[in-house]
Amino acid sequence: MxxxxxxxxxxxxxxxxxxxxxxxxxxxxxxxxxxxxxxxxxxxxxxxxxxxxxxxxxxxxxxxxxxxxxxxxxxxxxxxxxxxxxxxxxxxxxxxxxxxxxxxxxxxxxxxxxxxxxxxxxxxxxxxxxxxxxxxxxxxxxxxxxxxxxxxxxxxxxxxxxxxxxxxxxxxxPNFTPADQVFEIGKALVFNEGSDVTIFATGHLVWEALGAAEALEAEGISAEVIDIATIKPLDEEAVIASVSKTGVAVVAEEHNMAGGLGEAISGLLALKCPKPLEFVNGGDQFGESGTPAVLMEAFGLNAAGIVSAVKRALKRK
Amino acid sequence: MENIEKLKTIATQVRRDIVRMVNLAGSGHPGGSLSSADVLTALYFSVMDQAPERWRRDAEGQDAFILSAGHISPVYYSVLARRGYFPVSELATFRRFGARLQGHPEVKKGLPGVFQASGSLGQGLSVAAGIALGKKLSGDNHKVYCLCGDGESEEGQIWEAGMFAVHHSLGNLIAMTDWNGQQIDGPVASVAGEGDLEAKWKAWGWRVLVADGHDMEVVLKTFAEAKVSDGRPTMILWKTDMGRGISFMAGTHKWHGKVPSADQVAEALAELGETPLGDF
CATH class of the missing domain: 3.40.50.970 (Thiamin diphosphate (ThDP)-binding fold, Pyr/PP domains)
Incomplete structure (x- = not known):
């Protein structure tokens, strides 16, 4: 990868x-x-x-x-x-x-x-x-x-x-994208090509998604990682193209389920390309005090959480 | 004097338009529209440096006006139409599906003369202050006017904007309050008891002018005074009557958002009298 x-x-x-x-x-x-x-x-x-x-x-x-x-x-x-x-x-x-x-x-x-x-x-x-x-x-x-x-x-x-x-x-x-990049509004970025599952991530969970893809690769699972930097307008073409190829996806975000990226992608795929989806997000909760690392762990918003979601998703493929 | 007579005639026609528009639409807000008719007529026909042919939404090189109390759209639309921003005949489309004359003013459909949507109360003064600051930054010496309601001034954001305008020395901002003492649920004093607006705006650090908002001579004199800035933002508190000009509507909150019947329209028009400008 x-x-x-x-x-x-x-x-x-x-x-x-x-x-x-x-x-x-x-x-x-x-x-x-x-x-x-x-x-x-x-x-x-x-x-x-x-x-x-x-x-x-x-x-x-x-x-x-x-x-x-x-x-x-x-x-x-x-x-x-x-x-x-x-x-x-x-x-x-x-x-x-x-x-x-x-x-x-x-x-x-x-x-x-x-x-x-x-x-x-x-x-x-x-x-x-x-x-x-x-x-x-x-x-x-x-x-x-x-x-x-x-x-x-x-x-x-x-x-x-x-x-x-x-x-x-x-x-x-982690700061890992190029310093000289030009940002294109509305464009999803394929950070890793894969064939078994798509991981759509946004914000700093993109780094976690890349970590998850690396761990999955060690188990022989090929994960495509897509950075959804623009949540609206959603890059519908890129989302559909990837899920049509892999047949199953996980959506990861530091946000609740209601109205987030997960629902945006669900709505699109329900119409254009219905496939099993799993979610890594805050669910339906308020946060609480703690260090960022502790909170990410507690809410499952990390590479390990994404790996688990991918495995759940693959079982439904 | 000739100018004053002309403005009075226009204001009378604007009042006729208001009553007829609300009746035709079957909804709308005549009370506050009637109380602001004289002030807005003066503003658009005598006070502001603007003209329909050079209007642009960014207000570059001209004065701007924000109607914060968006529900009094009938008076606003009538004054804009009579001033030539769009055909007077379009007043008949008020509140109809697809019309540019939406229930509350907005910019999406491109009605000339309107800078910003309004209707969710308490927000227009902030927008006016932003435009005034933008003009200051660009070195444009034109003024920004804004009209709020006294009931509207129960909104906390009005006072946030009041603080902001003083802090940023917006001497090019002339805000106005239609101080008619009425709001939907009753007299302002009984609904929220907002107290002495004059003392409050003075305490906020504004230059405050209090004047009769129906005597056209006084209105023009007050605007002339307001235009000479002392560096502070100016608040003109217009003492007005809700429903002014139509006896059965005047001085009560009951006509804030009520529709006159055909008979009541006839009675109102008879009292106002015809003008050479003609109805839409």
Whole structure:
């Protein structure tokens, strides 16, 4: 199988910060807003280099989304950032009315997604955000897998004209995709070709999926690993092509079942290519305090969890 | 004086449009539309630097207006049509399937003059503040106007936007509240008791002007004063009557979202009187 090298753990939110800075240098219309979480969102360098284009909103997320919409209407390219829960659940109606409905050119920068923000616990964690954003007509939902891909996705989001939900996280995770990649919105990436089973993964679970594929290879099982970096619009062609070939699939994500990538792929395959599916996700639960590693283990969101799901799936083939 | 008479005539025609639109559609919000008719007529026919032929959604090189209280779409649509943004005859399509004149304003169907959807209350002031900040960043000296309801000001986001506009010194933002004292469930004082809006906006750090929102001369004078910025955002609290201009609708919450019957429309139109502008 294809070898991927972890060049060292890095947090995807820093990939966002680096991408924001580069997008800001390339286009003076790029502005950044936050609700008292400049450091957490890694906006410090952008704010230092472009003080006028950094807009501190204070702890008032609803107004931040409206102000971002106003800035977009006036021709700016705003990235409005906070923790995933506070830029989705807390402001769902603001995003619906001010961003999605009018296809206003706002980028929702969503950090600390999933349970792996860790010790803060379930008030600050979310495994419902993808569901909320997917439900909005026309919203692009991007969930990159590592630092380099998050940086590239941020640059792509700035160039794209329309609402984008860009999801990333707090902990350091393996950085293994090319530093010079160009991110193509809506394109699934085949990271490993295989013939027995497809593993669709998104976010940092893509690395876990590659680990699972390696373990499965040792047992003689050939797993195709596909990075679904753009959850909406889903790369339907790539999903159907792979499952038509392998005949069975697993979907892995740091999100609950309801409304997540698993349901997105299920809905597509039910219509176009019905095959057995198994899921690695948060189920129907809230998170809790703990280190990211402990939580990943507890919720089964890791290579071992994916291997088990693949074995369940293969029995149903 | 000639200008004032002209504006009064337009406002009367706008009131006729409001009553007829709501009756034709069989739904809609006449009360707050009637209380804002004079202010919005003045704004579009005399105050703002804008014109239908150069309107663009990004408001570059022109003033912008955000209607935060989106339910008073009848007055908004009538004023836009009468100003020439789209044919007056289109007012007859209000709230119909496929119409650009949706129940609440929106931009998806491309109705000229509308910058942003509104209707989910409390959000427009944030959008207006964002546009004002965008203009500041781009070095565009034009103003951004926004109209909120007094009932709407029970929404917490209005006050978040109030804080934001002061903090970012948005002297180019002129917000207005249609202070008619009524909301769907009754007088504002009995529903939520939001208290002294003037004192509250002053405490928030805004420049506050309080004026009669029906006396056209006062309206124009107040706008003229508001346009001269002292660096702070400006809030104009318009003292108005819900249902103004039609005796049986005036001063009560009962006509917030009620449809006048054919007989009531005839009575209202008789009271308002015809104008040379003609009905749609």
């Amino acid at each position: 294809k070898k991927y090298i972890d060049t060292g753990k890095k947090d995807t939110r820093s990939g966002f910060g680096a991408g924001l800075l580069e997008a800001g240098r390339a286009d003076e219309r790029v502005v950044a807003l936050t609700a008292d979480l400049k450091g957490s969102l890694k906006m410090d360098e952008f704010a230092a280099e472009f003080p006028e284009r950094f807009i501190q909103c204070g702890i008032a997320e609803a107004n931040m989304i409206g102000a971002a919409a106003g800035l977009a209407i006036s021709g700016k390219i705003p990235f409005a950032g906070s923790f995933a829960e506070f830029v989705t659940g807390r402001v769902y109606d603001q995003i619906r009315q001010e961003v999605a409905y009018g296809k206003t050119n706002v980028k929702i920068a969503s950090s600390h997604a999933g349970i792996t923000l860790g010790e803060d616990g379930a008030t600050h964690q979310t495994m419902e955000d993808i569901a909320l954003m997917r439900a909005l007509p026309g919203m692009v939902v991007i969930n990159p897998c590592d630092y380099n891909q998050t940086k590239a996705a941020t640059i792509a989001a700035a160039k794209y004209d329309g609402p984008v939900y860009l999801r990333f996280g707090r902990p350091g995770v």
